[in-house]
Amino acid sequence: MSERYGEGTRVRTSTVDPDHHTRLPGYARGKTGTVIGSDGVHPLADLSAQGIERKQPVYLVRFTARELFGQGDHTVTLSLWEEYLSDE
Amino acid sequence: MSDDHDDSPIAARVRELEAVLEEKGLLDATELDRALEAFAHKASPANGFRVVARAWVDDGFKARLLANANEALPEVGLSMGGGLQVQQLHVVENTEEVHNVIVCTLCSCYPLSLLGPSPTWYKSPAYRSKVVSEPREVLRQFGLELPAATEIRVWDANAESRYMVLPRRPANTEKLTEEELAGRVTRNGLIGTAAV
Numbered sequence: 001m002s003e004r005y006g007e008g009t010r011v012r013t014s015t016v017d018p019d020h021h022t023r024l025p026g027y028a029r030g031k032t033g034t035v036i037g038s039d040g041v042h043p044l045a046d047l048s049a050q051g052i053e054r055k056q057p058v059y060l061v062r063f064t065a066r067e068l069f070g071q072g073d074h075t076v077t078l079s080l081w082e083e084y085l086s087d088e
Numbered sequence: 089m090s091d092d093h094d095d096s097p098i099a100a101r102v103r104e105l106e107a108v109l110e111e112k113g114l115l116d117a118t119e120l121d122r123a124l125e126a127f128a129h130k131a132s133p134a135n136g137f138r139v140v141a142r143a144w145v146d147d148g149f150k151a152r153l154l155a156n157a158n159e160a161l162p163e164v165g166l167s168m169g170g171g172l173q174v175q176q177l178h179v180v181e182n183t184e185e186v187h188n189v190i191v192c193t194l195c196s197c198y199p200l201s202l203l204g205p206s207p208t209w210y211k212s213p214a215y216r217s218k219v220v221s222e223p224r225e226v227l228r229q230f231g232l233e234l235p236a237a238t239e240i241r242v243w244d245a246n247a248e249s250r251y252m253v254l255p256r257r258p259a260n261t262e263k264l265t266e267e268e269l270a271g272r273v274t275r276n277g278l279i280g281t282a283a284v
Contacts (some may be wrong), residue, residue: 025193025244040249058247074241075239075242077241
């Protein structure tokens, strides 16, 4: 499965808070981070929870604490499905 | 999987499903118990300690472990395939400049086979919410005071992958055997809430 985002790409996460199950935590919604690598191809959890299997690339995306929380000098890295991301 | 979830609706649903499958002869309860017991018996932090000790004494293994942990684990007789599905393990290395700490902010994802059952605090909403926003303060509460210059990297196991921290080898341990080194590693060290 071809990956849309390469290492070093800046991406923005979705701002949508869906009614259904999702693996995009609230604290990382609507934030900009950097892809630091691929995390494989996995069934999109949001659809799996509804009984639908659709595989999609997952990316390791790193965010600065300042971007996520407005303060702090650390980083937080999450695994995010392509569905959750858009170009910066 | 964890005893802590016995009262949850999902646990009740699993029990009902299990009962139906047994009734229809599709599931052998003894077989299921045997598989679960075998997995739980093998799941121990001693596995993680062994991995760390090997990485401390063998640079080649360490490099392979950091590059692709799933491929390196069989070298020490371990694998990530002990559960119902094979999960990707990322081993993240602590250095003088970088300290790593792991969390699952959405639930309590944890590399059970290498670290054993997770501690209660790992599953607590307090740890899960605070370690992402204020890791330095959380680590201080664990008694780990890091230099201001040390970069802290938090890893949220929010999806399919699992994480384990490779702690720094303690000073003055050059003469210790691999087995003795394994004895120096702690479970919290593998999570990142302690130095080793």
